[in-house]
Amino acid sequence: MTQAPTVPSTRPGSDWPVADEALPSHWLLRLVYYARLAPSTHNTQPWKFVIGRRTIDVIADESRWLRVSDPYRRELYISLGCAIESLRIAADFAGSATEVSYFPIPQDATLVARVEVDGAGSRRDSAVPELLPHLATRRTSHRKFDPTRAVTDEDRRAIYTCFDSPELALHFITDRAALDRLAELEFLADRELFADLAYRSELAVSVGEGFLGTSWLASKLGQFAVSMLPVGRQVAQSDAQRVSSAPLAALLSTRHDRALDQVHVGEAYMRIALAAESRQLRMQPISQVLELPETRVQVAAAAELDDRFAQHLFRLGHALPETEERRRRPLKDLVLRADL
Numbered sequence: 464m465t466q467a468p469t470v471p472s473t474r475p476g477s478d479w480p481v482a483d484e485a486l487p488s489h490w491l492l493r494l495v496y497y498a499r500l501a502p503s504t505h506n507t508q509p510w511k512f513v514i515g516r517r518t519i520d521v522i523a524d525e526s527r528w529l530r531v532s533d534p535y536r537r538e539l540y541i542s543l544g545c546a547i548e549s550l551r552i553a554a555d556f557a558g559s560a561t562e563v564s565y566f567p568i569p570q571d572a573t574l575v576a577r578v579e580v581d582g583a584g585s586r587r588d589s590a591v592p593e594l595l596p597h598l599a600t601r602r603t604s605h606r607k608f609d610p611t612r613a614v615t616d617e618d619r620r621a622i623y624t625c626f627d628s629p630e631l632a633l634h635f636i637t638d639r640a641a642l643d644r645l646a647e648l649e650f651l652a653d654r655e656l657f658a659d660l661a662y663r664s665e666l667a668v669s670v671g672e673g674f675l676g677t678s679w680l681a682s683k684l685g686q687f688a689v690s691m692l693p694v695g696r697q698v699a700q701s702d703a704q705r706v707s708s709a710p711l712a713a714l715l716s717t718r719h720d721r722a723l724d725q726v727h728v729g730e731a732y733m734r735i736a737l738a739a740e741s742r743q744l745r746m747q748p749i750s751q752v753l754e755l756p757e758t759r760v761q762v763a764a765a766a767e768l769d770d771r772f773a774q775h776l777f778r779l780g781h782a783l784p785e786t787e788e789r790r791r792r793p794l795k796d797l798v799l800r801a802d803l
């Protein structure tokens with residue numbers, strides 16, 4: 464019989480940042496508490512967790528998959544990658560090593576990762592625990608970025624070096640012509656997507672559920688506008704403007720285009736988002752342009768990716784902090800089983 468692992472009962476209480484609901488006292492539940500703060504497409508939070516004695520399974524909740532805008536599940540897996548990395552950052556903060564098996568059961572594509580948590584092991588690197596407080600404050604920025612404040616070389620270096628994976632590459636796009644081309648492609652993608660009733664219906668549900676962080680009334684009005692009014696052109700113009708006015712766009716690319724690559728993209732994006740937050744830089748993904756196969760290929764060409772795959776595009780810059788809070792599902796709804 465194997466001995467129960469020595470896990471920290473939790474790191475001393477007071478320095479764990481509290482985000483929304485009360486912090487659970489069991490440390491494995493606490494890791495899930497932070498995982499659920501990760502960003503996700505349309506704030507779908509498409510994850511569930513099973514907690515074992517020393518493992519946490521991260522499971523794709525297919526009922527929350529956006530079948531129309533994300534038919535190949537790329538954004539679903541990126542979102543899950545964000546949650547996995549958040550969970551590991553919380554474990555690092557607790558002083559615990561983690562080991563991840565990705566898709567450990569080949570016939571089960573919903574079991575995305577089994578994270579082994581070993582309280583006795585060592586952390587991944589010393590910089591990671593410092594990221595945890597930013598998990599509680601990070602938000603996607605929908606604001607206009609300040610055109611007079613550049614993203615410095617030092618910022619770029621910090622972001623560039625905050626993840627390390629041979630399969631992934633991060634491309635910075637600052638050239639005005641390339642940014643304008645991305646803005647044009649985003650405009651075209653928005654126009655085409657908004658012409659599709661199924662796309663608008665799916666988006667309207669997310670808006671109605673409050674994914675933009677607006678009040679109940681504004682969410683319901685937004686839901687009505689997206690499903691019933693001809694807002695496509697206006698949305699397309701405003702999205703394109705966001706891209707062309709950003710001081711910097713960044714693109715994560717991969718050599719292959721498998722679910723596993725997309726999970727790794729999510730992990731990297733999570734690290735980047737927290738490193739950016741620690742430097743008071745704001746970020747916003749720009750997804751529509753990658754949701755259509757034609758414009759996705761054109762983005763890869765505009766960024767000169769050669770034969771790599773464009774996976775996740777986002778803008779970076781300076782803006783006031785976001786005030787709208789995008790709600791998270793309560794922990795009790797996310798944990799399918801806990802063997803504590």
Ligand SMILES: Cc1cc2nc3c(=O)[nH]c(=O)nc-3n(C[C@H](O)[C@H](O)[C@H](O)COP(=O)(O)O)c2cc1C
Nearest residue numbers: 502503504505506538541542602603748749750789
């Ligand atoms: C794969 C992925 C795609 C996203 N695409 C967009 C996007 O196109 N536009 C946008 O404003 N936010 C996008 N987001 C951000 C989510 O809307 C956001 O994470 C979610 O609403 C929760 O809000 P928060 O990040 O402020 O906590 C995306 C996030 C992920 C993980």
